[in-house]
């Protein structure tokens with residue numbers, strides 16, 4: 001048979017397959033998202049996210065140390081306050097839950113890199129990501145609050161802020177706030193390309209942040225849209241975003257690749273709560289192999305162009321990298 005090119009030649013042994021691997025990953029690119037709530041001595045499992053917990057501030061050093069030991073150097077913190085109000089004031093209070101968590105984390109486990117999620121939905125009584133005017137989330141009124149949230153988080157010790165609100169002009173507003181307070185070198189990782197997604201369902205259970213009425217479609221994007229994602233990414237870059245994020249990850253890797261090719265900043269993707277929950281549920285039922293599935297999801301995200309991968313499976317993925325199963 002006359003066939004000079006035989007792609008299977010490069011797949012004959014494990015060593016060779018590893019040598020010619022196109023996608024290489026490193027633990028330093030993993031980010032672990034976690035939930036901190038008001039109270040003491042709390043470590044409660046999140047029913048829709050088995051294996052993930054809500055921790056009170058006193059309990060966080062243990063999980064942070066576990067991450068550090070596993071080689072996961074970056075953590076993203078979400079706060080669950082005891083009291084919520086229409087203005088989401090707990091989000092920017094200097095003794096707010098996230099601020100207290102950041103202070104504790106920086107003091108007890110100082111070697112990790114701490115990212116604050118900048119949004120209002122966990123803190124507002126109505127569950128929306130901004131300030132309401134009637135039933136509509138008012139963009140420009142919200143900007144001022146977002147800026148305050150970001151500044152308060154950095155004052156409490158955040159190394160980077162990550163706005164997930166999807167308001168127009170948010171990166172500019174936050175950059176100005178940080179700069180005016182002297183935080184010129186604190187980077188912003190923008191959830192620039194964030195779709196209105198049912199994949200956030202388990203997170204909203206975890207954080208008690210489901211909107212009390214309506215949905216988030218007047219600010220988060222319609223998942224039918226591709227070019228709009230590019231528009232959001234370019235706008236946030238223009239406003240000063242240092243890192244761009246696509247969210248969710250698994251069903252949105254086309255956006256990762258496209259934006260990666262069109263821009264020159266690091267690309268992040270957030271494998272969200274619904275992705276985690278589906279893997280856990282499928283594995284529990286014996287329908288899929290958990291380890292195999294989560295490895296594949298992770299590698300495929302990197303193959304699509306991800307530089308920073310945010311995942312509730314961060315520790316597991318780090319372990320599989322150590323074992324040489326992936327990476």
Ligand code: PBG
Nearest residue numbers: 119121164199200203272273274
């Ligand atoms: C806050 C926020 C959400 C998530 C991250 N930041 C919820 C939402 O937009 O409703 C979701 C993360 C996940 O599902 O794991 N706005």
